[in-house]
Amino acid sequence: MKRFFDELGEPYSFWYSLHHGKPVLVECPKCAGPASITDNESIEMQCSHCFYSQTYQIDYDYTASGVCTFCERWFNESVTDKGQHHHKNVHIRCPYCQTTNQVPLNKKTSNRYSLGFEIRDGKDPLFQLNLYLLTHYRGKLIWALNHEHLNYLIDYISADLRVKPSLYIKRHASYRLPKYMKDAKNRDGIVKALHKLQHKYEHTYSMV
16 A cells, blocks of 8 residues: 655645745747746746746835824825835825925835735746646646646655644645545546656656
8 A cells, every 4th residue: 555644834836836946837938848937036937948038027015104203193105206115214204294204115015916826727826827737637637836746746646545744734735736636536547647747747858
């Protein structure tokens, strides 16, 4: 009997992969070849075949908040002057008494950029490109973010006995896998589909 011990956390989520230096493989929109999404100071998609690239622009909201030195009222104002966005502290008028104050600049990602975004319909959440390691089984999507994720799926799904890392912690690597991928009746078919993706990966990167 093949036993598999699952991993804690969600090490194969889109954001975890990017932030831990593990490129996500997608299909190049120009040549349909293999492209990688990486996060090195900026999030970039680059094709290893035709070298086409895109950069994802993260939008930020800038605000300045503090207690006015004159009327002593707290305020939180948007900073729209792009020239001030690179400063640690900015000069801004109090909205109540119009006194100019020097207060810290606050920077945060806007609502258009959410760490909650995950893979939907086999596409990455930023560039909306099809994952490179993508196939179907009985009309259902089967995909992997990269080769490491693909190996995990093969080991997990082909196992006869799957052991959770903790009885008290719900979040583990298989937490977000759909039920049809976990059903024993689908095991052989899904593993076969995953092995085809593995062959695709090996053939592709032996040519790169």
